Amino acid sequence: MLKGLLDANDHQAAHNREHFARHGVLAVNLMSSPGAGKTALLEKTIDVLGGDLRVAVIEGDLETENDADRIRRKGVPAVQISTGSACHLDAHMVHSALHELELDGVDIVFIENVGNLVCPASFDLGQHVNVALLSTPEGHDKPAKYPVMFRGAQLVVISKADLLPVLDDFDPAYATDCLRQLANTAPVLELSAKTGNGIDAWLDWLLTELGSTRQAAAAVS
Ligand SMILES: Nc1nc2c(ncn2[C@@H]2O[C@H](COP(=O)(O)OP(=O)(O)OP(=O)(O)O)[C@@H](O)[C@H]2O)c(=O)[nH]1
Ligand SMILES: [Mg+2]
Ligand SMILES: [Zn+2]
Ligand SMILES: [Zn+2]
Numbered sequence: 001m002l003k004g005l006l007d008a009n010d011h012q013a014a015h016n017r018e019h020f021a022r023h024g025v026l027a028v029n030l031m032s033s034p035g036a037g038k039t040a041l042l043e044k045t046i047d048v049l050g051g052d053l054r055v056a057v058i059e060g061d062l063e064t065e066n067d068a069d070r071i072r073r074k075g076v077p078a079v080q081i082s083t084g085s086a087c088h089l090d091a092h093m094v095h096s097a098l099h100e101l102e103l104d105g106v107d108i109v110f111i112e113n114v115g116n117l118v119c120p121a122s123f124d125l126g127q128h129v130n131v132a133l134l135s136t137p138e139g140h141d142k143p144a145k146y147p148v149m150f151r152g153a154q155l156v157v158i159s160k161a162d163l164l165p166v167l168d169d170f171d172p173a174y175a176t177d178c179l180r181q182l183a184n185t186a187p188v189l190e191l192s193a194k195t196g197n198g199i200d201a202w203l204d205w206l207l208t209e210l211g212s213t214r215q216a217a218a219a220v221s
Contacts, residue, residue: 131155
């Protein structure tokens with residue numbers, strides 16, 4: 001039963017990937033526990049990009065349009081998916097949202113997943129990369145406790161890094177070590193959406209990923 005569900009999801013995810021490839025779009029799946037700062041990171045990213053890259057956002061939450069509204073206030077198109085009771089996005093939900101978004105001219109689609117460190121990691125949405133946020137108040141052992149999420153991340157962002165001086169028990173080196181124990185060699189970025197510290201490294205990473213995605217798309221077409 002679960003396998004059948006995941007097979008159907010993978011099939012839909014492959015179709016979503018075709019949508020992204022057709023438009024030369026990089027699709028980024030942002031995942032974290034509730035409130036780790038996913039929407040704040042997107043707001044800051046949009047501010048700093050200042051229109052240099054065109055972005056669009058798909059927001060996943062159980063209820064409310066709050067996050068999509070926050071993004072739209074920045075002048076960026078956003079589609080809100082309300083999952084009702086589902087604690088993760090699946091490829092079918094993302095596909096419906098894709099048909100509501102104009103992807104022509106868009107460089108990056110961010111998919112903000114439902115705040116949850118467990119099942120979002122098991123559903124392929126057709127994204128190119130997974131970014132897992134770990135906010136400093138959550139504690140530095142989270143990669144060890146939620147291995148599926150952190151093993152599958154191509155980038156780990158230690159968010160709310162501005163709080164590090166007051167959280168003397170969060171050691172970024174310890175969090176990184178937990179990640180390495182999972183055999184994940186992904187970069188780890190300390191970042192504050194509040195102060196903007198670390199945002200340059202985040203933008204560099206995104207640009208590199210966008211370049212690789214476009215190269216790969218050009219190679220098959
Ligand atoms: N100090 C500090 N607070 C932050 C930072 N980023 C986000 N916050 C705060 O953390 C809270 C949650 O931020 P959101 O961006 O809504 O978090 P989220 O991950 O999108 O939350 P959900 O979508 O509900 O899962 C808000 O009160 C933010 O102001 C940061 O870099 N530093
Ligand atoms: Mg959010
Ligand atoms: Zn779930
Ligand atoms: Zn389609």
